[in-house]
Amino acid sequence: MPQLSIIIPAYNNSRYLPECIRSLTMQDYRDIEIIVVDDASTDDTSSVVKDLAEHDSRIRLIQHKKNAGTLASRKSGILASHGSYVMLIDQDDALAPNALTSLMLFAQQHPADIYHFGVKVHAANSQAQQAAAGMTSFLTPTPRTLQGEDILQYQFASSKGFDWHVHHKMYSGDFARNAYTLASDTRLVLSDDLYMSFILCSTASTYIAIPDSPWYIYHLGRGDTLGQQLTPKTSETIAQRDAQALSLLKKFVSQESSKIKRSDWDDRLADVRNRLIEHTMNEWKDNLPSENQKKTLQRILQYWEPDTVCGEIYRYVRDYAYAYLTAKDHKSQKALCDKANAKTYLDMARYIEKNNGLPGSSKNNHYLGLREIAYTHLYDSGLLARPQSQPRGLRALLSTFLTRL
Numbered sequence: 001m002p003q004l005s006i007i008i009p010a011y012n013n014s015r016y017l018p019e020c021i022r023s024l025t026m027q028d029y030r031d032i033e034i035i036v037v038d039d040a041s042t043d044d045t046s047s048v049v050k051d052l053a054e055h056d057s058r059i060r061l062i063q064h065k066k067n068a069g070t071l072a073s074r075k076s077g078i079l080a081s082h083g084s085y086v087m088l089i090d091q092d093d094a095l096a097p098n099a100l101t102s103l104m105l106f107a108q109q110h111p112a113d114i115y116h117f118g119v120k121v122h123a124a125n126s127q128a129q130q131a132a133a134g135m136t137s138f139l140t141p142t143p144r145t146l147q148g149e150d151i152l153q154y155q156f157a158s159s160k161g162f163d164w165h166v167h168h169k170m171y172s173g174d175f176a177r178n179a180y181t182l183a184s185d186t187r188l189v190l191s192d193d194l195y196m197s198f199i200l201c202s203t204a205s206t207y208i209a210i211p212d213s214p215w216y217i218y219h220l221g222r223g224d225t226l227g228q229q230l231t232p233k234t235s236e237t238i239a240q241r242d243a244q245a246l247s248l249l250k251k252f253v254s255q256e257s258s259k260i261k262r263s264d265w266d267d268r269l270a271d272v273r274n275r276l277i278e279h280t281m282n283e284w285k286d287n288l289p290s291e292n293q294k295k296t297l298q299r300i301l302q303y304w305e306p307d308t309v310c311g312e313i314y315r316y317v318r319d320y321a322y323a324y325l326t327a328k329d330h331k332s333q334k335a336l337c338d339k340a341n342a343k344t345y346l347d348m349a350r351y352i353e354k355n356n357g358l359p360g361s362s363k364n365n366h367y368l369g370l371r372e373i374a375y376t377h378l379y380d381s382g383l384l385a386r387p388q389s390q391p392r393g394l395r396a397l398l399s400t401f402l403t404r405l
Helices: 017-025 045-055 070-079 099-109 126-139 149-155 173-181 192-203 232-256 265-287 290-300 306-325 333-356 365-381 393-404
Strands: 004-010 032-038 059-063 085-088 114-123 144-147 169-172 206-220
Touching: 004 017, 004 070, 017 032, 017 045, 032 045, 032 070, 045 059, 070 085, 070 173, 070 192, 085 173, 099 114, 099 206, 114 126, 126 206, 144 149, 149 192, 149 265, 169 173, 173 192, 192 232, 192 265, 232 265, 232 290, 265 290, 265 306, 265 365, 290 333, 306 333, 306 365, 333 365
Parallel strands: 004 032, 004 085, 032 059, 114 206
Antiparallel strands: 085 169, 114 169, 144 206
16 A cells, blocks of 8 residues: 555646656655546547556556546545545646655654645746746745644635645545545536635644645646636636535535534635635636626626625725825826726625615625725725715724724
8 A cells, every 4th residue: 555645637738747747756755656537538648647657557547438527536536545645736737856755754743634735836927927926925834733623714714824725735545535525526627626625624633734845836827727818708607616616515514514513614604605706706807808897797696695796896996995095196097097996896886786785685794894994995085975974094993893892
């Protein structure tokens, strides 16, 4: 039985797969099995893996007859593994030299269910280069040890949380196999990392983030659509997939809450809901042409509750209004742009609210909080006339604080 099983889900990207596999076979640490799950590729993925396996018996190929999605591919590989530890790696990424030796030495000295290590981001193009610093920060974990319920509580928290990618983490083998048996057999792509991280973190006993561990090589922009302009249809698809992940997690909690005892399931689902809708709306804002944004909101509202969508729009209002409020020159081009954007997104939020009885009918604290802060900045900046009963500045913040006690 190998000490470590490494799972690679693969689909129609044989160009980079040999590089990924070689980064594993060339490691100093040798006691591994490499399981490549070909999700019914139409290119030469299977033949590439078979050729590599002829030269290294540690490589195994699993072939899906029908394309089933990333979640299913990872599940197939995990459940077929034999290692005392399990790791996932994407087909266009790699591990740094000596990564496995360092990781296994750490694991032997520190028993845990989840080991979270860092990344080196390699930018594949100019757009990826601009995003590389932020991605490195997001994917580099804060060194710490978490136990029991704290793991899921921190995972999707708005501050002091940690990223939900299932790669650049190693798992105790039996723990990972048990967790993946709880995963739905439904097709899920794009949001499958977040979905599976919720399950893993809700069932884990110990999580350790390893300091100074940039061992996963993340090729940003190589195999994805970073910065690619969206259409109304692709924006709707993102909304549908993110909403599907939330629906599956609600089903998971409904089925498992009697076995996994904790009193905060509703709060944890609210956390993950906020992260999912944040992703949907950031894609909508950043990658959909502005002339398509308002009409595409109706497509997104097919999958998401109006107050969740409004909450994210108010986040943009908040940021633009604050930028205008703090601008040194309110007549500068940037300040005028911030002013226009604040009003544009405010109009969108108000339109949704008017047609859905908001905010009065909502109990979504995330939406209500973002809305309140956005209006405070709008009033303080003079972008909106303040109602006579509305307190000003520090008094407003104090009033907000006292009402939440």
